[in-house]
Structure formats: structure tokens, C-alpha cells
Amino acid sequence: MKIKKNDMVMVIAGNSKGKSGKVLRVYPEKQRLIIEGVNLVSRHRKPTQTNPQGGIMRQEAPIHISNVMLIDSKSGEPTRIGKAAIIDENTGKTRFVRRSVATGETIE
Numbered sequence: 260m261k262i263k264k265n266d267m268v269m270v271i272a273g274n275s276k277g278k279s280g281k282v283l284r285v286y287p288e289k290q291r292l293i294i295e296g297v298n299l300v301s302r303h304r305k306p307t308q309t310n311p312q313g314g315i316m317r318q319e320a321p322i323h324i325s326n327v328m329l330i331d332s333k334s335g336e337p338t339r340i341g342k343a344a345i346i347d348e349n350t351g352k353t354r355f356v357r358r359s360v361a362t363g364e365t366i367e
Contacts, residue, residue, distance in 0.1 A: 291321035
């Protein structure tokens with residue numbers, strides 16, 4: 260997956276279109292992620308010892324990865340992500356980094 264935990268993303272499709280937030284959790288097997296403050300749903304909770312009041316709670320629901328784009332940290336605009344291979348000259352090993360398709364800059 261090209262989007263990781265703690266990335267800033269913007270929703271490009273669905274009911275939360277245009278909202279942005281930080282990725283809290285990633286589910287690679289389902290290709291879904293949970294974004295802070297986006298795709299909120301109401302959950303009815305019974306009273307428990309930890310929450311004696313109970314009631315209706317608002318929480319984030321997973322959203323499909325195809326409905327979000329990574330926000331470029333320098334420009335602040337959503338951007339597509341590609342991979343680039345970098346060869347270490349000392350060891351000769353290859354590692355892959357994420358790269359913005361629009362600007363070509365490496366994303367850390």
C-alpha cells in the first residue's frame with residue numbers, strides 16, 4: 260500500500276469528499292484505512308463499567324484507499340504516489356521510496 264499510518268490524506272470521493280485528516284490505522288488486507296475526523300458514524304453503546312452512561316458515540320469508520328489521495332507536505336495539494344528505486348552506492352542494495360508523480364519529489 261502506498262499510504263501509511265500518520266500520512267495526511269484528502270478524501271476525493273464519497274460523503275466525506277473534500278475533508279482531510281491524518282491516517283490513524285491501515286488495513287492492507289481489506290485496502291481500507293481509518294482517517295481522523297472523516298467518515299464518522301453513530302454507534303449505540305450499552306452502559307458498561309468503563310462507560311456507565313452509555314448512549315450514542317461518534318467514531319470513524321474505515322474508508323477504501325481508492326477514495327483518498329496523499330497530501331504533499333510542501334505544496335499542500337493532493338498528489339498521486341509512485342515508487343522509485345534508489346541504489347545505495349556503498350552496499351549496492353536497492354530500496355524503494357515513495358515519490359510524488361506531479362513534482363517528482365521523494366515523500367518521507
